[in-house]
Amino acid sequence: MQKLSINDIKPGMVLAKPVMSDKGMPLCTEGTELTDKLIDRLREMNISTLTVKGHPVDTGVPDKTAEKKIQEMAARFAHVEGDPLMEQIRDAIASAIEAEAREMEEQEAQEAAP
Amino acid sequence: MSKAEKIKSITKKIHSLPTLPPVVRKLTTVVESPDVTAQEVGKLISADQVLSAKVLRLVNSPFYGFPGRISSISHAVILLGFNVIKGVVLSASVFDIMEKSMVGLWEHSLGSAIISGAISRKLGLSEPEEISTAALLHDIGKVLVRVSLSADYDRITRIVEAKGCSFREAEIEVLGVDHADIGTWLSEEWGLPEKLIVPVSYHHEPARAPRLKERVIVVHIADSLVRAFGVGYGGDRWVGKISKEAWEFIGMPQIDLPQIMRKILADLEEVDNFRS
Numbered sequence: 001m002q003k004l005s006i007n008d009i010k011p012g013m014v015l016a017k018p019v020m021s022d023k024g025m026p027l028c029t030e031g032t033e034l035t036d037k038l039i040d041r042l043r044e045m046n047i048s049t050l051t052v053k054g055h056p057v058d059t060g061v062p063d064k065t066a067e068k069k070i071q072e073m074a075a076r077f078a079h080v081e082g083d084p085l086m087e088q089i090r091d092a093i094a095s096a097i098e099a100e101a102r103e104m105e106e107q108e109a110q111e112a113a114p
Numbered sequence: 115m116s117k118a119e120k121i122k123s124i125t126k127k128i129h130s131l132p133t134l135p136p137v138v139r140k141l142t143t144v145v146e147s148p149d150v151t152a153q154e155v156g157k158l159i160s161a162d163q164v165l166s167a168k169v170l171r172l173v174n175s176p177f178y179g180f181p182g183r184i185s186s187i188s189h190a191v192i193l194l195g196f197n198v199i200k201g202v203v204l205s206a207s208v209f210d211i212m213e214k215s216m217v218g219l220w221e222h223s224l225g226s227a228i229i230s231g232a233i234s235r236k237l238g239l240s241e242p243e244e245i246s247t248a249a250l251l252h253d254i255g256k257v258l259v260r261v262s263l264s265a266d267y268d269r270i271t272r273i274v275e276a277k278g279c280s281f282r283e284a285e286i287e288v289l290g291v292d293h294a295d296i297g298t299w300l301s302e303e304w305g306l307p308e309k310l311i312v313p314v315s316y317h318h319e320p321a322r323a324p325r326l327k328e329r330v331i332v333v334h335i336a337d338s339l340v341r342a343f344g345v346g347y348g349g350d351r352w353v354g355k356i357s358k359e360a361w362e363f364i365g366m367p368q369i370d371l372p373q374i375m376r377k378i379l380a381d382l383e384e385v386d387n388f389r390s
Contacts, residue, residue, distance in 0.1 A: 003386075018182075020387060023167050024174025026182040049386075076341060079280070079352045085361060086353070088371065093342055096375035 001107070003051045006043055010056070011036050017051040054111055066101035070094045120290045121299055128262040134207050134304075137162045141203060142305045145196045155196065156188025159203060168206040169199070175224075175384055177231035177246045194243050197307050201247035204304060208257055216260060218347025221385050223250050225340035228381045230332050236374055237365055239328055241309075248313035249333045251306075255297030255314070256349060259285070274350050281349030282318060294318055320360040331360040345382050 001016035011034055019028045019042065027045065028038070034052075042050070073093055080086040115123070141158055144150050160166045166187050173190045174182050178198075184190045191199050209220045230249035234242035260267045266288050273284035285292045298315040309326060313333040316323040323330040338354045340346060361367070 020171075020174070020182060023170040024172075024182060025170075025185065073342060073344060076344065076351055076353045080355045083355060085356060085358050089339070089342065089356070089375075092371040092375045093379075095372045096379045099372070099376055100379055 001051050001053055001104070002055050002057065003049055004057055005049055006039065006047060008057050009034055009039050009050055009052070011039065013050075013052040013056055014054075015050065016053040019047055019050060022046060054108070066097050069097050073097070115290070117291060117295065121295050124263070124289060124291065124296065125299055128258070134204070135162060135165060137165060138203055138207050141200060145200055146305075150196075152188050152191040155191045155199065156186060159187045159199070165203065165206060168210070169202055171388070172202050172206060172250075173198075175228075175387070176381055177228045177384075178243050179231070179235070197309060198243045198247045200306065201244075201251055201310050204306070205247075205250045205254070208254060211257075211261065216257065219253060219256060219349070221346030221388070222340055222348040223253055223346070224385050224388055225343065225345035225382055226250070226252060226333065226336040228384060229336035229339050229378050232374065232378050232381055233332050233335060233366075236369055236377075237332075239332070239364075244309055245313075245329050245332050248310045248329055249336050251297070251301070251310060252314050252317045252333050252337060253293060253297065253348060254300055255293030255295070256281070258296050258300050259289075259293060263289075271349075279350070280352055280354065292318070318354075320357055320363075328364050331357075331364045334360055335366070339378065340382075343379065343382055345385055 004013075013034045015028055015030055015032045015034065018026050018030050021027050022045070027042070027047070032038070034050075074090055077086060077090050137158060141155065144155060144158060159169060169187060169190065170184065172178075173184050173194060174180065178184075178194060180193060184193060187199075194202075205223065209216065209223070226249040227246040231242055231246040234245045239245065259270070269288050270281065270284040273279065273287060274281055277284070282292045282294075289296075294315055294317060298311060301311045301314050309329070312323060312326045313330045316330045317333045317337055320327065320330045320334045335356055337348070338356050341348060341351070341353045
């Protein structure tokens, strides 16, 4: 999935996440195919970003890899190094980041399949 | 000088408290009245359209457990109670003042509220909504330092950069007290209920909390985890040490840690929806 500014949204793209109004009420469900009319309506309702399926726009900025995310996360633990509880927490977060990355990969593979 | 005297001398320096919209002041008085109804409170908040949109957005986020289902303020008051509404209205207004310059702290607070909600529900604690609201307010003292003691705030941030220490250590060096002390004073000034004040006061030292220990500990843990996940900015980039006693006191060793971290990771994506 990819998070895009509404200005980069084209008809035919499919929502990977529901869209919420500025009051937190659901406007469109996941799986909705976007049309010109719908994009205009969402723009009128001040929606600025949407998350769509696949990776339709090449932003030129590669997504952070799980490995990079874990590295950055572990660096923030510098002040509590050697504390057994904090190390346990750090490792649990690392495994959560890895699990999320695996799930995303599987999802994208499924989307790519006909 | 004792801590109480220090706080007193600091608060004397504060000429301008963050100005809250009149509706917040009215709300504070109205909810004290024993026979106030949810409709009356709802009507009062709804009169301010910008504020009520913000409140609805917060109460519809996943940390309150009714995502996308609360359509009116009076409905929110009935489901969540006066304490939660009061806390949400206050944090929405306070961070509104700071919107541009303290967006990092706002996201740190939202993230803490999300994590507190996830942990409280997992542990089956009572009133998880109030615990999330306490987390939303836990660093309110930092806002006051920034708004009302801006010269001191600049010194604090310079020390954090130069020494690589925590914001709190630098606060104590400059002010002799920390944002938890200042936040306590402010919350009392604003007439917040004790259930919200105690976690603000003791989120760095849960062992010292005289009451409401479970709530204090959840906020203490959330404050550290939100930093670990890299959401928002609490004044420095360091993950703080979680007290092992506190961790065990609320039964964290009994829960599946990788699983709750996975849930928190997914829930935290919600913070993005407040950035627009």
